[in-house]
Amino acid sequence: MYVVGFLEGTVAHAYFLVAGGPAAYSYAPVPVQLLFHALLLLDPLAALLTVRVHPLGPLLCAGIMLVDLTANWWVQWDAVLTHPAAFVRPVGLLPMTLFGVLVLSAAFPLSRALASTADVNDAGRRRTKPVTDGSATDGVGACAWSPTTVTELMKRCGVAHGDDGCADSADDGRQRHSAARLDEWRASVE
Incomplete structure (x- = not known):
């Protein structure tokens, strides 16, 4: 929907x-004329960022719609007051305005959602799913683990940790058994 709206804007300005x-746009003040000409470049940029699922895409779209709608309403305000029924049409x-309301209302939630999927692991590869439980695959089978996930995992497997990060159990047999269970679990999720 975003892409179609901004590409339609590009075509209209072209x-x-x-x-x-x-x-x-000689009917409009010079700043509005410059804005409308700039939209010939900004609209396709917004569409491109949206297609590329970039977190800045929705924010750029919102900024564009905010200034575009402000300028259009400013320029057409007298005509809207004089003949309001003339503006109730599908073009x-x-x-x-309806598209602008959609873009502005969805901008921040969509940007946050895209930012959470754009987390990058240590190897620099983009993750393929949002991080919701502290882990996410990087698309090649390896997992990225947060410290919270590892701690919870070790608790479930019965491995105790002291302040120094080393196992504190006095029973070496229990440590080896717990560590083996942990390794077994890790292998099953990778």
């Missing part, structure tokens, strides 16, 4: 530039 040249200000 059409206006081709049809009207640099003066295509123009109404669908732009």
Whole structure:
């Protein structure tokens, strides 16, 4: 939905530039004209970041929609007050505003969700699933473990840890058995 909306914006701004040249937006103040021309580059950038599932994509989309809608409403405000029914149609200000509300309301949650899936493990490879339980695979079978996950895992397997991180059990047989259970469990999840 994001990509289609921003590509449609790109096409619209390109059409206006081709049809009207640099003066295509001469009805608007100069800052708004510059913004509308800049959207010819910003809209496809937002679409690209969205397709690439980049965490900054939704934030850029929200910023673009915020300034674009502000500029459009500012320029068309008098006409909206004079003939409000003329703006209730499937093109123009109404669908732009609805799309803008969608983009703005989803920007922060979507950006956070994308950022959680973009965590990178030590090898620099992108993880393929969000980190929800302290671990995630890196797409090649190896697992990235957080200290919390390892501690919980060791508790479940019966391996005790002291402050120095070394096993404290007096029974070497129990330590070896617990360590073997831990190794066995790790092998089963990898």
